[in-house]
Amino acid sequence: MSLINPADPIEVQNEKLLRIAESLMRHVEHNSAQSGEAYAQFERAALLEKRVRERTLELERTLNLLHESNAQLARANDETEAARRNLADAIETVSEGFALFDGNDLLVMCNSRFCRDFRDTVRDLRPGLAFEDYVDRVSRSRYLSLPEGTSAEAWARDRMRKHNDRRVLFNVRHGQDRWLQVSEHRTANSGTVILQTDVTDIIRLERQERLKLKDKQTRMIRATLDHLDQGVCIFDETARLVAWNEKIGTLLNLPVRRLHLGASFEGLNGLLEPEFHFASDGAREGFRHWAEQSGRRGPISFELTRDVGTVLQVFGRGMPDGGFLFSCTDVTAEREAARRLTEVNEMLEQRVMERTLELEDALSAAERANASKSRFVAAASHDLLQPLSAAKLFISSLADRMGNDGDRAVLGKAESALTSAEQLIDALLDISKLESDALKFDIRPVALREIIGPLRDEMEVLAARKGLKLRMIDSGLTVESDPSYLRRVVQNLVANAIRYTDAGRVVVGIRRRGGAARIEVWDTGPGIAEEDQSTIFEEFKRLDTRASSNDGLGLGLAIVERACARLGHPLGLWSEPGRGSCFMVSLPVVGGAVPSRPTVAGPARPSGLAQAGLIVLLVENDPQLRRAITVLMESWGVNVIEAEDAASALDLLQDLEITPDALLLDYQLGAGMTGTQLFGEITTRLGRLPCAIVSADRSEALREACAALQIELLAKPVDRHRLGRFFDAVVRGTLAAE
Template structure:
């Protein structure tokens, strides 16, 4: 039970509490209770007074906060009402109809212009109206002009489907020729803002502009049709004439009374039957069926010819509204030109055929001449090599017996001259072979060291004669190529570098470049200007005017270029005048192969050494070369049995009834058996003997045949060193047996 009534005011409660405190104090001071109890009551009264005072302060603070909250709430309510009034005033001042729906699609507020033109159904617009009810009432309005074929329910359904989009804009037509543009936009909290704008003036203006544009386009179309060189007529969906130009009348020969608005297509087609015949394309019936078709039409093209020979081309095309259009063009001159062009083409074709036959005859003659030239060069080279080989062997045999230094010098010069002639013939033969379509290469894996080391031994002598330093960096790479032609390429490049370098050095090395080995030949010669770097690969072209015939005919680089092209080895050149040159040949890498040891060429064999006492059968159809070989090998102590052809050789062996120790057989014996066939015949009679085939034929077929027979091939002109090595091997074989 409380000492004070809570319903009393604070002032009344304080007054009561003060009286209670006074009574308690008096009771404590004048009471009959013991002094200890009186003091305890006093303490309780003091504590009670303190608590009453604290409670009073708390109540005062609470009342103060309550007064502040009430004041703020009143101010907020005032501000909200002011904002609502301002918003209502603002949307009322907007010239468009405005409505706001909350996230639940219920109307929050709208202005007086919203749905003003549809008040017959939306007179009760008020907050809380569902959006679906608003749309349903609009759809039933008598003032709404629905699209053709759309019912009120269908329009409402479409409207609600559009409402699902975030942004919507469309036009609505009013019965009094007014237009509203309705746009919807979503708010940040998911509500919807609907704005209705009167666009009647804009649509009416667009309509006027469209009518003006249509009139302007009509005048432009008319002017365009009248200025066309083609005749044009346009028919509507009922095949009635709606537009035409004057040119169509002139082309079809139609009088003015025939061309009038509404004229039928059938009447114009009848005119075509009277004056024209169909030349190309559709006939009259197909033409009429095309015009009478009700569905979409494909374009149609026909040609008609008038009685006076005029040819007209008519093109028909479908129109979007179901009508069709015809254009008529005079193509008489074009057809006449085409006829003349056809006649001219026939004449030209005849001339081309005649010229083609002439060119074919000329090409055949050129091919025959080229083949004859190649055969002539090969035959001439072979025939020239025979006496040169004989002369070279005669000189070699004389050099072995000559003791006078002056005569030895003369013999050396003569041998050098013969070697130069031999090199020129070899170059001509190489050119002839590289131009031949029947050339076949022996492509196989080759160790570069097997090619570079012999060339180093050969070229060091030439470099030393000119006081040059030849340095060759050995390589362990293996390439895929024809070893004979690659050796010829590098030999020509190195000889060319030595020939044109007066001082310094020549360096040969190999670099790995991707999947290829790039062989480089560097020199410190005069260099080659950029404008001359293509000319040096031409036949018989030498840039140094001081070079003599002994330096060659300028075929070395021509052979290099053609061989690289046929082998597919890219050839490069880097050079600057005064700074030397670098020729580069790139050859594809192959699998590793074991390098072949090349035996160094031995010296000429004087008489009385290992070959002494050998019996050699020599078969050579050239008497001078046969005699030269005999003189040379007899000077080494070898006994020679000579024969001029295969038959004579076989008869000689039968008559003598002996077995020679070695065979030297020319491959081209003129008649009868070849050298390889003769070897097989002798082997069948006497057993296998050491044999060397002598030939100027450098073809791979002969090399393959000799390799298959395991006989040695000695190319002409004969090299005395290789001949001596062959006889040495034969002598060792005889001694071993």
């Protein structure tokens, strides 16, 4: 229980505490018998006095803080009121109507110009007014001019929808043709600022300018219509004439009194019936229906024919406001010209047809002649290769027996001359094939290393003979081409570079260019002048007139150009006289690599003694070639069993009862059997034996057939080195079997 009332003021509490202390002191002094208890009460009174003093100090500090806070609050109120007065004064100076709504869409303040033109709403504009109520009062104001067909409620709903946007700008009409532009913006604290600007003068000025412009445009349209070479009529949405030019009256033969403002379309259309004819009976009704329909019209076009022969082209189109226009053009001259042109075209077509038939006959004759030439070249090449092959083999076998160097040199020159003749026949055969429409390419992925590698071994010998350095850089790229023709192209380019380079080097490399690989053959030869760079691709054209036939026949680059053109491989050339040349062939690169086929390297010359004792069945229908091959093989110690055709070969094997070590068969044996068929028959009787087919046929079909049978193919004229390598392979196979 407290001795004082806490609700009393501090002064009262202090006065009570002092009286209590004095009473306790008197009590202690008069009651000496109870001194101990009195002393205890004194201590309590002293402690109580200390606490009262501390409480008094705390209360005094609290009062000081309260007085200071009240002072600061008073200063802040004064500053706020001053800022509010300044803001009110500032917005009052704004020439436009101004209003500020807070984030809760309640009116904070506005100036006297805000809604001044809506006098029946001014009395309701007080702080705290909701934005929706403000819109409702304006929508019901008798000074607001609502758009035609729009109610106050609809206007208020549209105004509230606009209020949802961060920026709003629109015009409001009020009073007697006066306009306010209302601009509404959001503040950073989601409040809303509204500005009302009187734009009456601006709108009236724009209206005057629009009327002036419209009048000017009308004069310009009139001048434009009169300037047109076409007749033009423009009708409004009620099909009444609103604009026209003089040309329309001339073309349609309409009297001037009929062409006046407001003339009906139906009346003008009726004037055309006696004199003009539509292309069809339904065209006139279709035109009338098109003009009378409401809404947007699509384009319409037709022709009118006049009795005097005049032809008019009529084109009509609808306009956005529901009206339409149509124009008339006199196309009589064009139609007459078209008629005459048709007659001329028919006459020319007849002549072209006759000429085409003549050209077809000439083309057929040329194709027959070309086919005959191709057959003749193929047959002549085959017939020429037979004696050439025999001659080369006879010379080769004779050279092995000659001990005199001079005689060997003479035989070497003879063999070189025969080799040149063989190259000429091969080139002619290639040219004939490339010019034939029946040529079929074997387009497939080809690994470039399979082309570069074998050619390097072949061309290094030619380069070494001339003292040139040949460098052929391998590539891991795989391209899409015909492998045999691609090899021939690269071979001809490298051989051509070696042939015409006297000193220096020849470099063959491949550059990757996106999805293409470019084979480049560089040389340090004499170079080619720009005016001669197209000539070198012609047949039998050589820039070095001193070169002999052994230095080239002038067909290599012609074959390269034709092969690249038929294969679709772009062929390029860079050359500078005195510096050298570069021939480039671009090929498409394919994604996957093609595994290279293993090649078996054989000796450059037959080993002779290693082949002694072999028994070989030779079947060749040409006696001279058969004898030449026999003499050559016998010089190597090979035992030869000769036969002229397949039947005699089979009978001979049956009579001798011997199994040869190898077979050397001509492909074209006659009597309805080929070399590959004979190989199959011998395999059936004696089992599989090493076999080589000898043929002048260089077709892809024969190569594929031999590859499928896994037998060797030797081209005529027979190369003694390739024949020797074949026998060496037979010997190695025999020894391995033993």
